[in-house]
Amino acid sequence: DGGITQSPKYLFRKEGQNVTLSCEQNLNHDAMYWYRQDPGQGLRLIYYSQIVNDFQKGDIAEGYSVSREKKESFPLTVTSAQKNPTAFYLCASSEDRSSYNEQFFGPGTRLTVL
Amino acid sequence: AQTVTQSQPEMSVQEAETVTLSCTYDTSESDYYLFWYKQPPSRQMILVIRQEAYKQQNATENRFSVNFQKAAKSFSLKISDSQLGDAAMYFCAYRPQDWGGSEKLVFGKGMKLTVNP
Numbered sequence: 001d002g003g004i005t006q007s008p009k010y011l012f013r014k015e016g017q018n019v020t021l022s023c024e025q026n027l028n029h030d031a032m033y034w035y036r037q038d039p040g041q042g043l044r045l046i047y048y049s050q051i052v053n054d055f056q057k058g059d060i061a062e063g064y065s066v067s068r069e070k071k072e073s074f075p076l077t078v079t080s081a082q083k084n085p086t087a088f089y090l091c092a093s094s095e096d097r098s099s100y101n102e103q104f105f106g107p108g109t110r111l112t113v114l
Numbered sequence: 115a116q117t118v119t120q121s122q123p124e125m126s127v128q129e130a131e132t133v134t135l136s137c138t139y140d141t142s143e144s145d146y147y148l149f150w151y152k153q154p155p156s157r158q159m160i161l162v163i164r165q166e167a168y169k170q171q172n173a174t175e176n177r178f179s180v181n182f183q184k185a186a187k188s189f190s191l192k193i194s195d196s197q198l199g200d201a202a203m204y205f206c207a208y209r210p211q212d213w214g215g216s217e218k219l220v221f222g223k224g225m226k227l228t229v230n231p
Contacts, residue, residue, distance in 0.1 A: 033218075042118070042205055042221030043159075058218060090159060102149075103219060105159035 003027065004106035006091050011111045013078070013085070021076045021109045023091035032074035033092040033103060036060060043090060049074055050096075078111060086113045116141045118208050120222035127196045128230050134181075135191040135225055137206030145211040148182065148189045149219070153203040162204070165189065167211075193227075201229045 004025045013019045025032065031050050035043040045058030049068040063082025068074055074093075078085045088110050092103040117140045127133035139148070150162040165173045165182050172180050177197075181190045193200055206222040 040123075040223060042207075042223045043219070044221075045218040048218065088157065092159075102161050102164070108157050 004091060004093055004104055006089075006106040006109050008109060009107070011109055013111060013113050015113060016080045018077055018079050019111065021078065021089055021091075021111070023074045023076065023106060025072055025074075025091075025093045025104075025106075027093055027095075027104065028071070029093035029104070030071070030096045031094045031101075032068070033094075034058075034064070034066065034074070034076045035090045035092065037088040037090060037108075046076065046089075085111055087111060116143075116208055116210065116220045118206050118220050118222040120204075120206055120225050122225050123223070124226045124228070126228040126230055127193070129196055129198060131196055132192060132194045133196055133227065135193070135204050135206075135227070137189045137191070137222055139187050139189065139206070139208050139220075141187070141208065141210070143210050147209045147211065148180075149207040149209070150178070150180070150189075150191045151205045151207060151221075152200075153205065153224070154199075154201070159205075163191065196229050198229050198231060201227055203227075 007022045033048040034046040037043050044060050046064050047066040049055035055066050065077045090108045091106040094101040094103045119138045146167045148165045152160045152162050163173050163175045163178050177194045179192045203224045205224045207219045209219050
């Protein structure tokens with residue numbers, strides 16, 4: 001089955017720690033995205049990548065970092081510099097950068113800072 | 115900056131009835147795309163329907179249809195013959211037709227739909 005997988009489903013982090021959220025897709029999509037969702041809020045874009053070895057900051061990139069070494073993988077690191085990291089994180093991918101193309105979403109990772 | 119507004123945080127509908135979810139947006143662009151996404155309790159975002167701004171005809175997908183009013187910058191979603199499985203958060207989203215800049219989706223804050231049996 002083609003799709004997007006995110007792991008882990010739930011993640012707990014102590015203050016001051018960096019954590020990495022995994023996102024993998026087997027849809028052969030060029031573009032991948034990371035969104036953050038907070039209660040009562042829509043999704044906000046953290047980072048996106050159109051091709052391997054290239055990525056761009058979204059609206060709320062501070063305290064986050066990404067890499068795109070492989071087409072199918074786009075991991076997100078939440079660093080200790082992120083002041084309020086507790087949120088639901090969604091990864092998405094689309095066929096290419098065309099605005100028309102649907103973004104397919106993964107099941108998400110719930111990050112809680114203890 | 116583009117913004118998307120969903121003014122109703124919650125709505126409810128009786129099973130088999132029809133409900134309309136409202137969405138307005140603000141943009142200075144003439145070419146763009148609009149989307150409705152559904153997020154059920156599983157939290158997986160699922161595309162419900164999309165509309166190209168250059169098309170005058172309203173998009174339809176089975177029981178889901180939109181009323182796209184470009185001049186009014188309004189994009190409402192009508193769900194006919196509501197089913198229990200339609201209960202979810204619904205998000206309206208906007209994306210500019212822009213190959214040179216940010217290709218991000220701009221989301222509204224969402225609306226919780228409850229379907230009563």
